[in-house]
Amino acid sequence: MTRATPSRPRDTARRPSFRIALPAMRAWHAVIAGGFLVAWLTGDNDDFYMMHQVAGYTVLVAVAARLLVGLFATKMPWRLPRPSLAGTRRWLAERRGRNPLFGWLAVALFATVGASAGSGMAAHWLPSVEDLHGGLTDAALWVIGAHVAFVVYMFAGLRRMLTQRLRPATVSAGMLFAAAVAAPLALTAPTPALAGDAEDRQAILDTLAEEARAADPAFNGFDAAAGETLFRTRWAGGDERTPSCTACHTEDPRATGRNAKTGRPIEPVAVSVNPDRFTDPDEVAKQFHRDCDEVLGRECTAQEKGDYITFMMGQ
Numbered sequence: 001m002t003r004a005t006p007s008r009p010r011d012t013a014r015r016p017s018f019r020i021a022l023p024a025m026r027a028w029h030a031v032i033a034g035g036f037l038v039a040w041l042t043g044d045n046d047d048f049y050m051m052h053q054v055a056g057y058t059v060l061v062a063v064a065a066r067l068l069v070g071l072f073a074t075k076m077p078w079r080l081p082r083p084s085l086a087g088t089r090r091w092l093a094e095r096r097g098r099n100p101l102f103g104w105l106a107v108a109l110f111a112t113v114g115a116s117a118g119s120g121m122a123a124h125w126l127p128s129v130e131d132l133h134g135g136l137t138d139a140a141l142w143v144i145g146a147h148v149a150f151v152v153y154m155f156a157g158l159r160r161m162l163t164q165r166l167r168p169a170t171v172s173a174g175m176l177f178a179a180a181v182a183a184p185l186a187l188t189a190p191t192p193a194l195a196g197d198a199e200d201r202q203a204i205l206d207t208l209a210e211e212a213r214a215a216d217p218a219f220n221g222f223d224a225a226a227g228e229t230l231f232r233t234r235w236a237g238g239d240e241r242t243p244s245c246t247a248c249h250t251e252d253p254r255a256t257g258r259n260a261k262t263g264r265p266i267e268p269v270a271v272s273v274n275p276d277r278f279t280d281p282d283e284v285a286k287q288f289h290r291d292c293d294e295v296l297g298r299e300c301t302a303q304e305k306g307d308y309i310t311f312m313m314g315q
Contacts, residue, residue, distance in 0.1 A: 009259025020157025025077050028066060035059040036113060036144070039120070040137065045288065055126070060117035063110060077106040081106040099154060106148045112140035124264060131276075178196050184305060200279040201271070207281070211302035219303065230304055245295055246271075251315045270315035 039055035083103030091100050119133040119214035153219040205222065231253065234243045239259045242248060248266055249257040254273045254298030257266035268274045278284055284305075292300035300308075 021077055028062060031062045032059060032113065035062065036116075036140070039117075040141070043134075043137070044290070049259075049264070051234060056117050056120045059113065060121060063114040065315075066108065067114075083107060101150060105150060107144070108143045109140075109147055112136060112143045112150075116140045126265075126268065147270060159255060197279050200281075201277075201309070203314070204278060204281055204284055205234035205306055208302045208306040215302060222303070222306035222310040224307070224311040224314050226304075227309070230300075230308050232309060235296050238293065238295045239297075242294045245291070247295075269312055271313045272315055278310065284309075 035055045035058040039052055039059060042052040042055065067080070069078050073079045076228075081103035083106075085102050088104075091097060105249065116133065116136040119129055119136050119313040123129040123133045209219070209222070212222075231245045231249075232251070236243070239261075247260045249255075249269050250290050253270040255270055259266055267277075268301050271276060271277050288300050292298065292304075
């Protein structure tokens with residue numbers, strides 16, 4: 001009775017504010033989660049670029065608003081998490097109070113999700129930031145996954161503590177489990193490539209040559225002139241907004257282009273101006289799959305891909 005009596009007035013005093021704060025916090029989580037999901041799903045489709053932009057700006061505004069409110073808030077749940085090494089060491093020694101990994105993961109979420117949204121805004125005007133934006137978004141996905149796994153695990157553990165009166169040491173297992181999950185995710189989060197590599201480009205060409213030879217035993221190498229023809233020809237099978245590669249990349253592949261659908265600037269496609277071009281196999285495959293469908297209305301052959309890269313290597 002002596003422990004229950006003082007807790008009641010405290011709960012009663014907090015309840016009116018929490019009736020507003022908790023639903024508002026849940027709504028904020030929904031905006032962040034929904035906006036990030038929509039932005040991620042529409043990131044590689046130019047037809048949904050406007051939706052991608054709106055979702056990204058929504059996430060950015062939500063993060064900024066939460067940080068602004070948290071700077072002035074003095075009570076939970078609006079007060080910003082302030083984890084510290086000293087507090088973490090104290091919790092590890094005493095096993096009492098709120099698990100500090102809640103705070104550390106919250107900080108990681110603010111940093112990665114905010115950086116992803118902010119770099120996306122910058123990438124609209126600075127094409128060179130697109131790779132950084134992609135890397136930060138991938139990192140944010142890993143942190144979000146770790147956060148969700150940790151919360152689910154910890155709240156399941158709390159229910160067991162309430163129903164079975166488990167010892168506090170059991171809760172520490174949740175922190176160790178989440179740390180074991182979050183650490184490798186953070187360490188293995190992909191980072192954007194920072195420099196082109198001629199050897200990587202040649203490796204891509206070698207792979208395309210093997211595919212072209214398998215499709216046609218008479219294959220005799222790639223032809224830059226054929227690549228130029230592919231680049232400049234106006235085709236009839238694709239999207240009417242992109243009848244040729246020049247619709248986005250201009251007649252001069254060394255010049256900065258502009259996406260015909262979204263208006264976004266595009267870095268030059270010529271290797272002499274942009275040495276990062278055609279060095280990432282996954283990115284090359286993705287770009288050819290998307291662009292060939294939009295310009296030609298079909299997949300490009302391995303021969304056509306190699307011809308195109310060979311032409312751009314000479315520009």
